[in-house]
Amino acid sequence: MTIRGVFFDLGGTLRICDPAPEHQAKARARMAELAGAADAEAFLRQTDERYEPYREWALREMREADDLSLWRDWLLPEMPVDRLRPIAHELTYQYRQVKGLRRVVEGGLQVLHALKGRGYRLGIISNLIGEVEIGEWLERDGLRDMFDAVILSSLTGIRKPDPRMYLMGCEALGLPSEACANVADNLKRDFTGAKAAGIGANVLFISPEKLATKTITDENRPDFIVHSFTDILDLPIFKEGMGET
Structure with a gap:
């Protein structure tokens, strides 16, 4: 056919x-600001550590979480859902920008x-x-x-x-x-x-x-x-x- x-x-x-140091630094800072974290680098390390089991689950089950579920269940479970809901989209967006x-x-x-x-x-x-x-x-x-x-x-x-x-x-x-x-x-x-x-x-x-x-x-x-x-x-x-x- x-x-x-x-x-x-x-x-x-x-x-x-592509690597873009200034762009990546702004994304790290914005992530920390959204999450109310004082140390942007420490917050990113924590997020990366928590992302690994999520990725293992996603690959194994061939599933993907929506933005709210990603942060509520995996990356920032200590934050109340009513605080997460309005920022979940941007948190994920900025987390991806951290890569370049x-x-x-x-x-x-x-x-x-x-x-x-x-x-x-x-x-x-x-x-x-x-x-x-x-x-x-x-x-x-x-x-x-x-x-x-x-x-x-x-x-x-x-x-x-x-x-x-x-x-x-x-x-x-x-x-x-x-x-x-x-x-x-x-x-x-x-x-x-x-x-x-x-x-x-x-x-x-x-x-x-x-x-x-x-x-x-x-x-x-x-x-x-x-x-x-x-x-x-x-x-x-x-x-x-x-x-x-």
């Missing part, structure tokens, strides 16, 4: 995270505009904490109209590789799974679920150095591998636009 829709993973694929400044990968905008111009329906399927960051980013960068589907684990409550993430995306695009392609960077997380959902083509975006450390199996095998993001445009499934192949 002809590919008519394309899903992109975010972290490590469509977006990358996220930007679209080199060549990413070129690929998005080219595929959109060729008639493909575009979507995002991503695992992440935080309910508001991605919507704000899409609005801020003028990308809201670029995507017909945005499926986030923080909003669905489930995580890739659960195949339902991909099936939700296909439903949002109004396409059968075999008419959709998936572009991502993690063999286990991004491809086992996509293949189980019947996604028509899987594209691995990875450096040669990282690829050399990976094990490809029948369960995670991509259909295509690209080392430069713009090479996506030259793949046979996209090169001729949406004409029948």
Whole structure:
């Protein structure tokens, strides 16, 4: 079947995270201010320590907590819920900013505009904490109209590789799974679920150095591998636009 829709993973694929010391310092300070913590560094260390068991749970159960549940049940359980509720979204937002400044990968905008111009329906399927960051980013960068589907684990409550993430995306695009392609960077997380959902083509975006450390199996095998993001445009499934192949 002809590919008519394309899903992109975010972290490590469509977006990358760069160190930005001033940006990160402001985020640490704002986190502490929101939580009423006197020592920003100590509060961040505590949050990181508490995040580890949450992450283990999320990976094991293939689930994701909403912002309020994340802080109420895992990261800041000592704070009363009535105090947490109005700040939970921003706490998660700032916690993600502590990691660095996220930007679209080199060549990413070129690929998005080219595929959109060729008639493909575009979507995002991503695992992440935080309910508001991605919507704000899409609005801020003028990308809201670029995507017909945005499926986030923080909003669905489930995580890739659960195949339902991909099936939700296909439903949002109004396409059968075999008419959709998936572009991502993690063999286990991004491809086992996509293949189980019947996604028509899987594209691995990875450096040669990282690829050399990976094990490809029948369960995670991509259909295509690209080392430069713009090479996506030259793949046979996209090169001729949406004409029948």
